[in-house]
Amino acid sequence: SFSFDASVWQLFWWSLSGASAYLLPPGWEKDPALIVKAIHQERITTVHFIPAMLNSFLDQAEIERLSGGTSLKRVFAGGEPLAPHMAARFASVLPHVSLIHGYGPTEATVDAAFYVLDPERDTDRLRIPIGKPVPGARLYVLDPHLAVQPTGVAGELYIAGAGVARGYLNRPALTAERFLEDPFYPGERMYKTGDVARWLPDGHVEFLGRLDDQAKIRGYRIEPGEIEAALRSIEGIREAAVTVRTDSGEPELCAYIEGLR
Known part of the structure; x- marks a missing residue:
């Protein structure tokens, strides 16, 4: 749906590389069999799922034996954490297709970080990293006093850069609480995500959970x-x-x- 935040980059990013977008007929997005049919007929190379729908897609991919040959080159998964067991299953079902884990809240113009999975390394992880910031974005892991946390130490995740929103419409108090001055780039702002994260030794960020009770279910904030x-x-x-x-x-x-x- 174009009312969903992920539609922002889905509607525009393909044009930057000279590709084309295929819109599923209404109702097809709920049926994995019809999604696979469209991928075959239209020679689709790239798709984007929330992990819950990705799991249903993999069920259908196994049924139709897509590992034997498919036009797919890459699959993006975002909207909620990607479980390691699902990443392992993806690598088994579609070994020649890249899986990219995306992370980012609406307040940072959707995706602020990406991680390309390595099947040989990532299937044994306890958590799939959210990766490194996209061009134009910056990720900070800070303590309650806004001091930088060292590698391996958990803190709150902040997002800064060109994608940070102006604030919440008609909610000045919440805007002031969540959109703070960037202490490292004078004159710029950063978004306080409420997510707990840490830097890994390999330079990627790992999502650990929430500071509050908010949860993500099928891509929706609950x-x-x-x-x-x-x-x-x-x-x-x-x-x-x-x-x-x-x-x-x-x-x-x-x-x-x-x-x-």
Whole structure:
């Protein structure tokens, strides 16, 4: 959907390299079989999935034995963390296709970092890195006093550079809280992501989690507290708690409720 933040670069980036974009017929984006059909018919070289949909696509790719030959050259995955087991499965199903892990919030004009996976090195990782900043962006890992954290030490991730947004529309207080002066580039600003990260010895950034309870489910930002409040407003429910579980291998919301006696 062009109302989704990732559409910003999807609608424009292909034109910079002289390529063309193919828009799936309405409804096809929900059916992995039809997506694979379009890839065959249109000789698609590049696609972008959120990890949850990538998993369904790999199911269909196995069924149709795409590893035997496909026009695909690269697949981008972003919107939520990419699990190492999915990266390993991708390398097994599509060994000749590059997998790129993208990271970036809407406030930084979507993607601020990319990481190209290396099947021989990355399938045994506990976490897939988010990589290095894209041209024009800067990533900082800082402590609560905005001092730079050394390699391997966790801190909050900040994004600076040309892609940082002006702020939130009609929300000056939140804008002032999240968009701060860049202490390293006078006159510029940086975005306080609320994400916890660290620099790795190889120069890539690793995402470790959130400072708050916010979660990413199928590419959408979820505030569990808002869901808990909605559940408590239902007649007969006294208390509610919402958490994210990954029992199935993918993040899912799970609600616990206590009823009135």
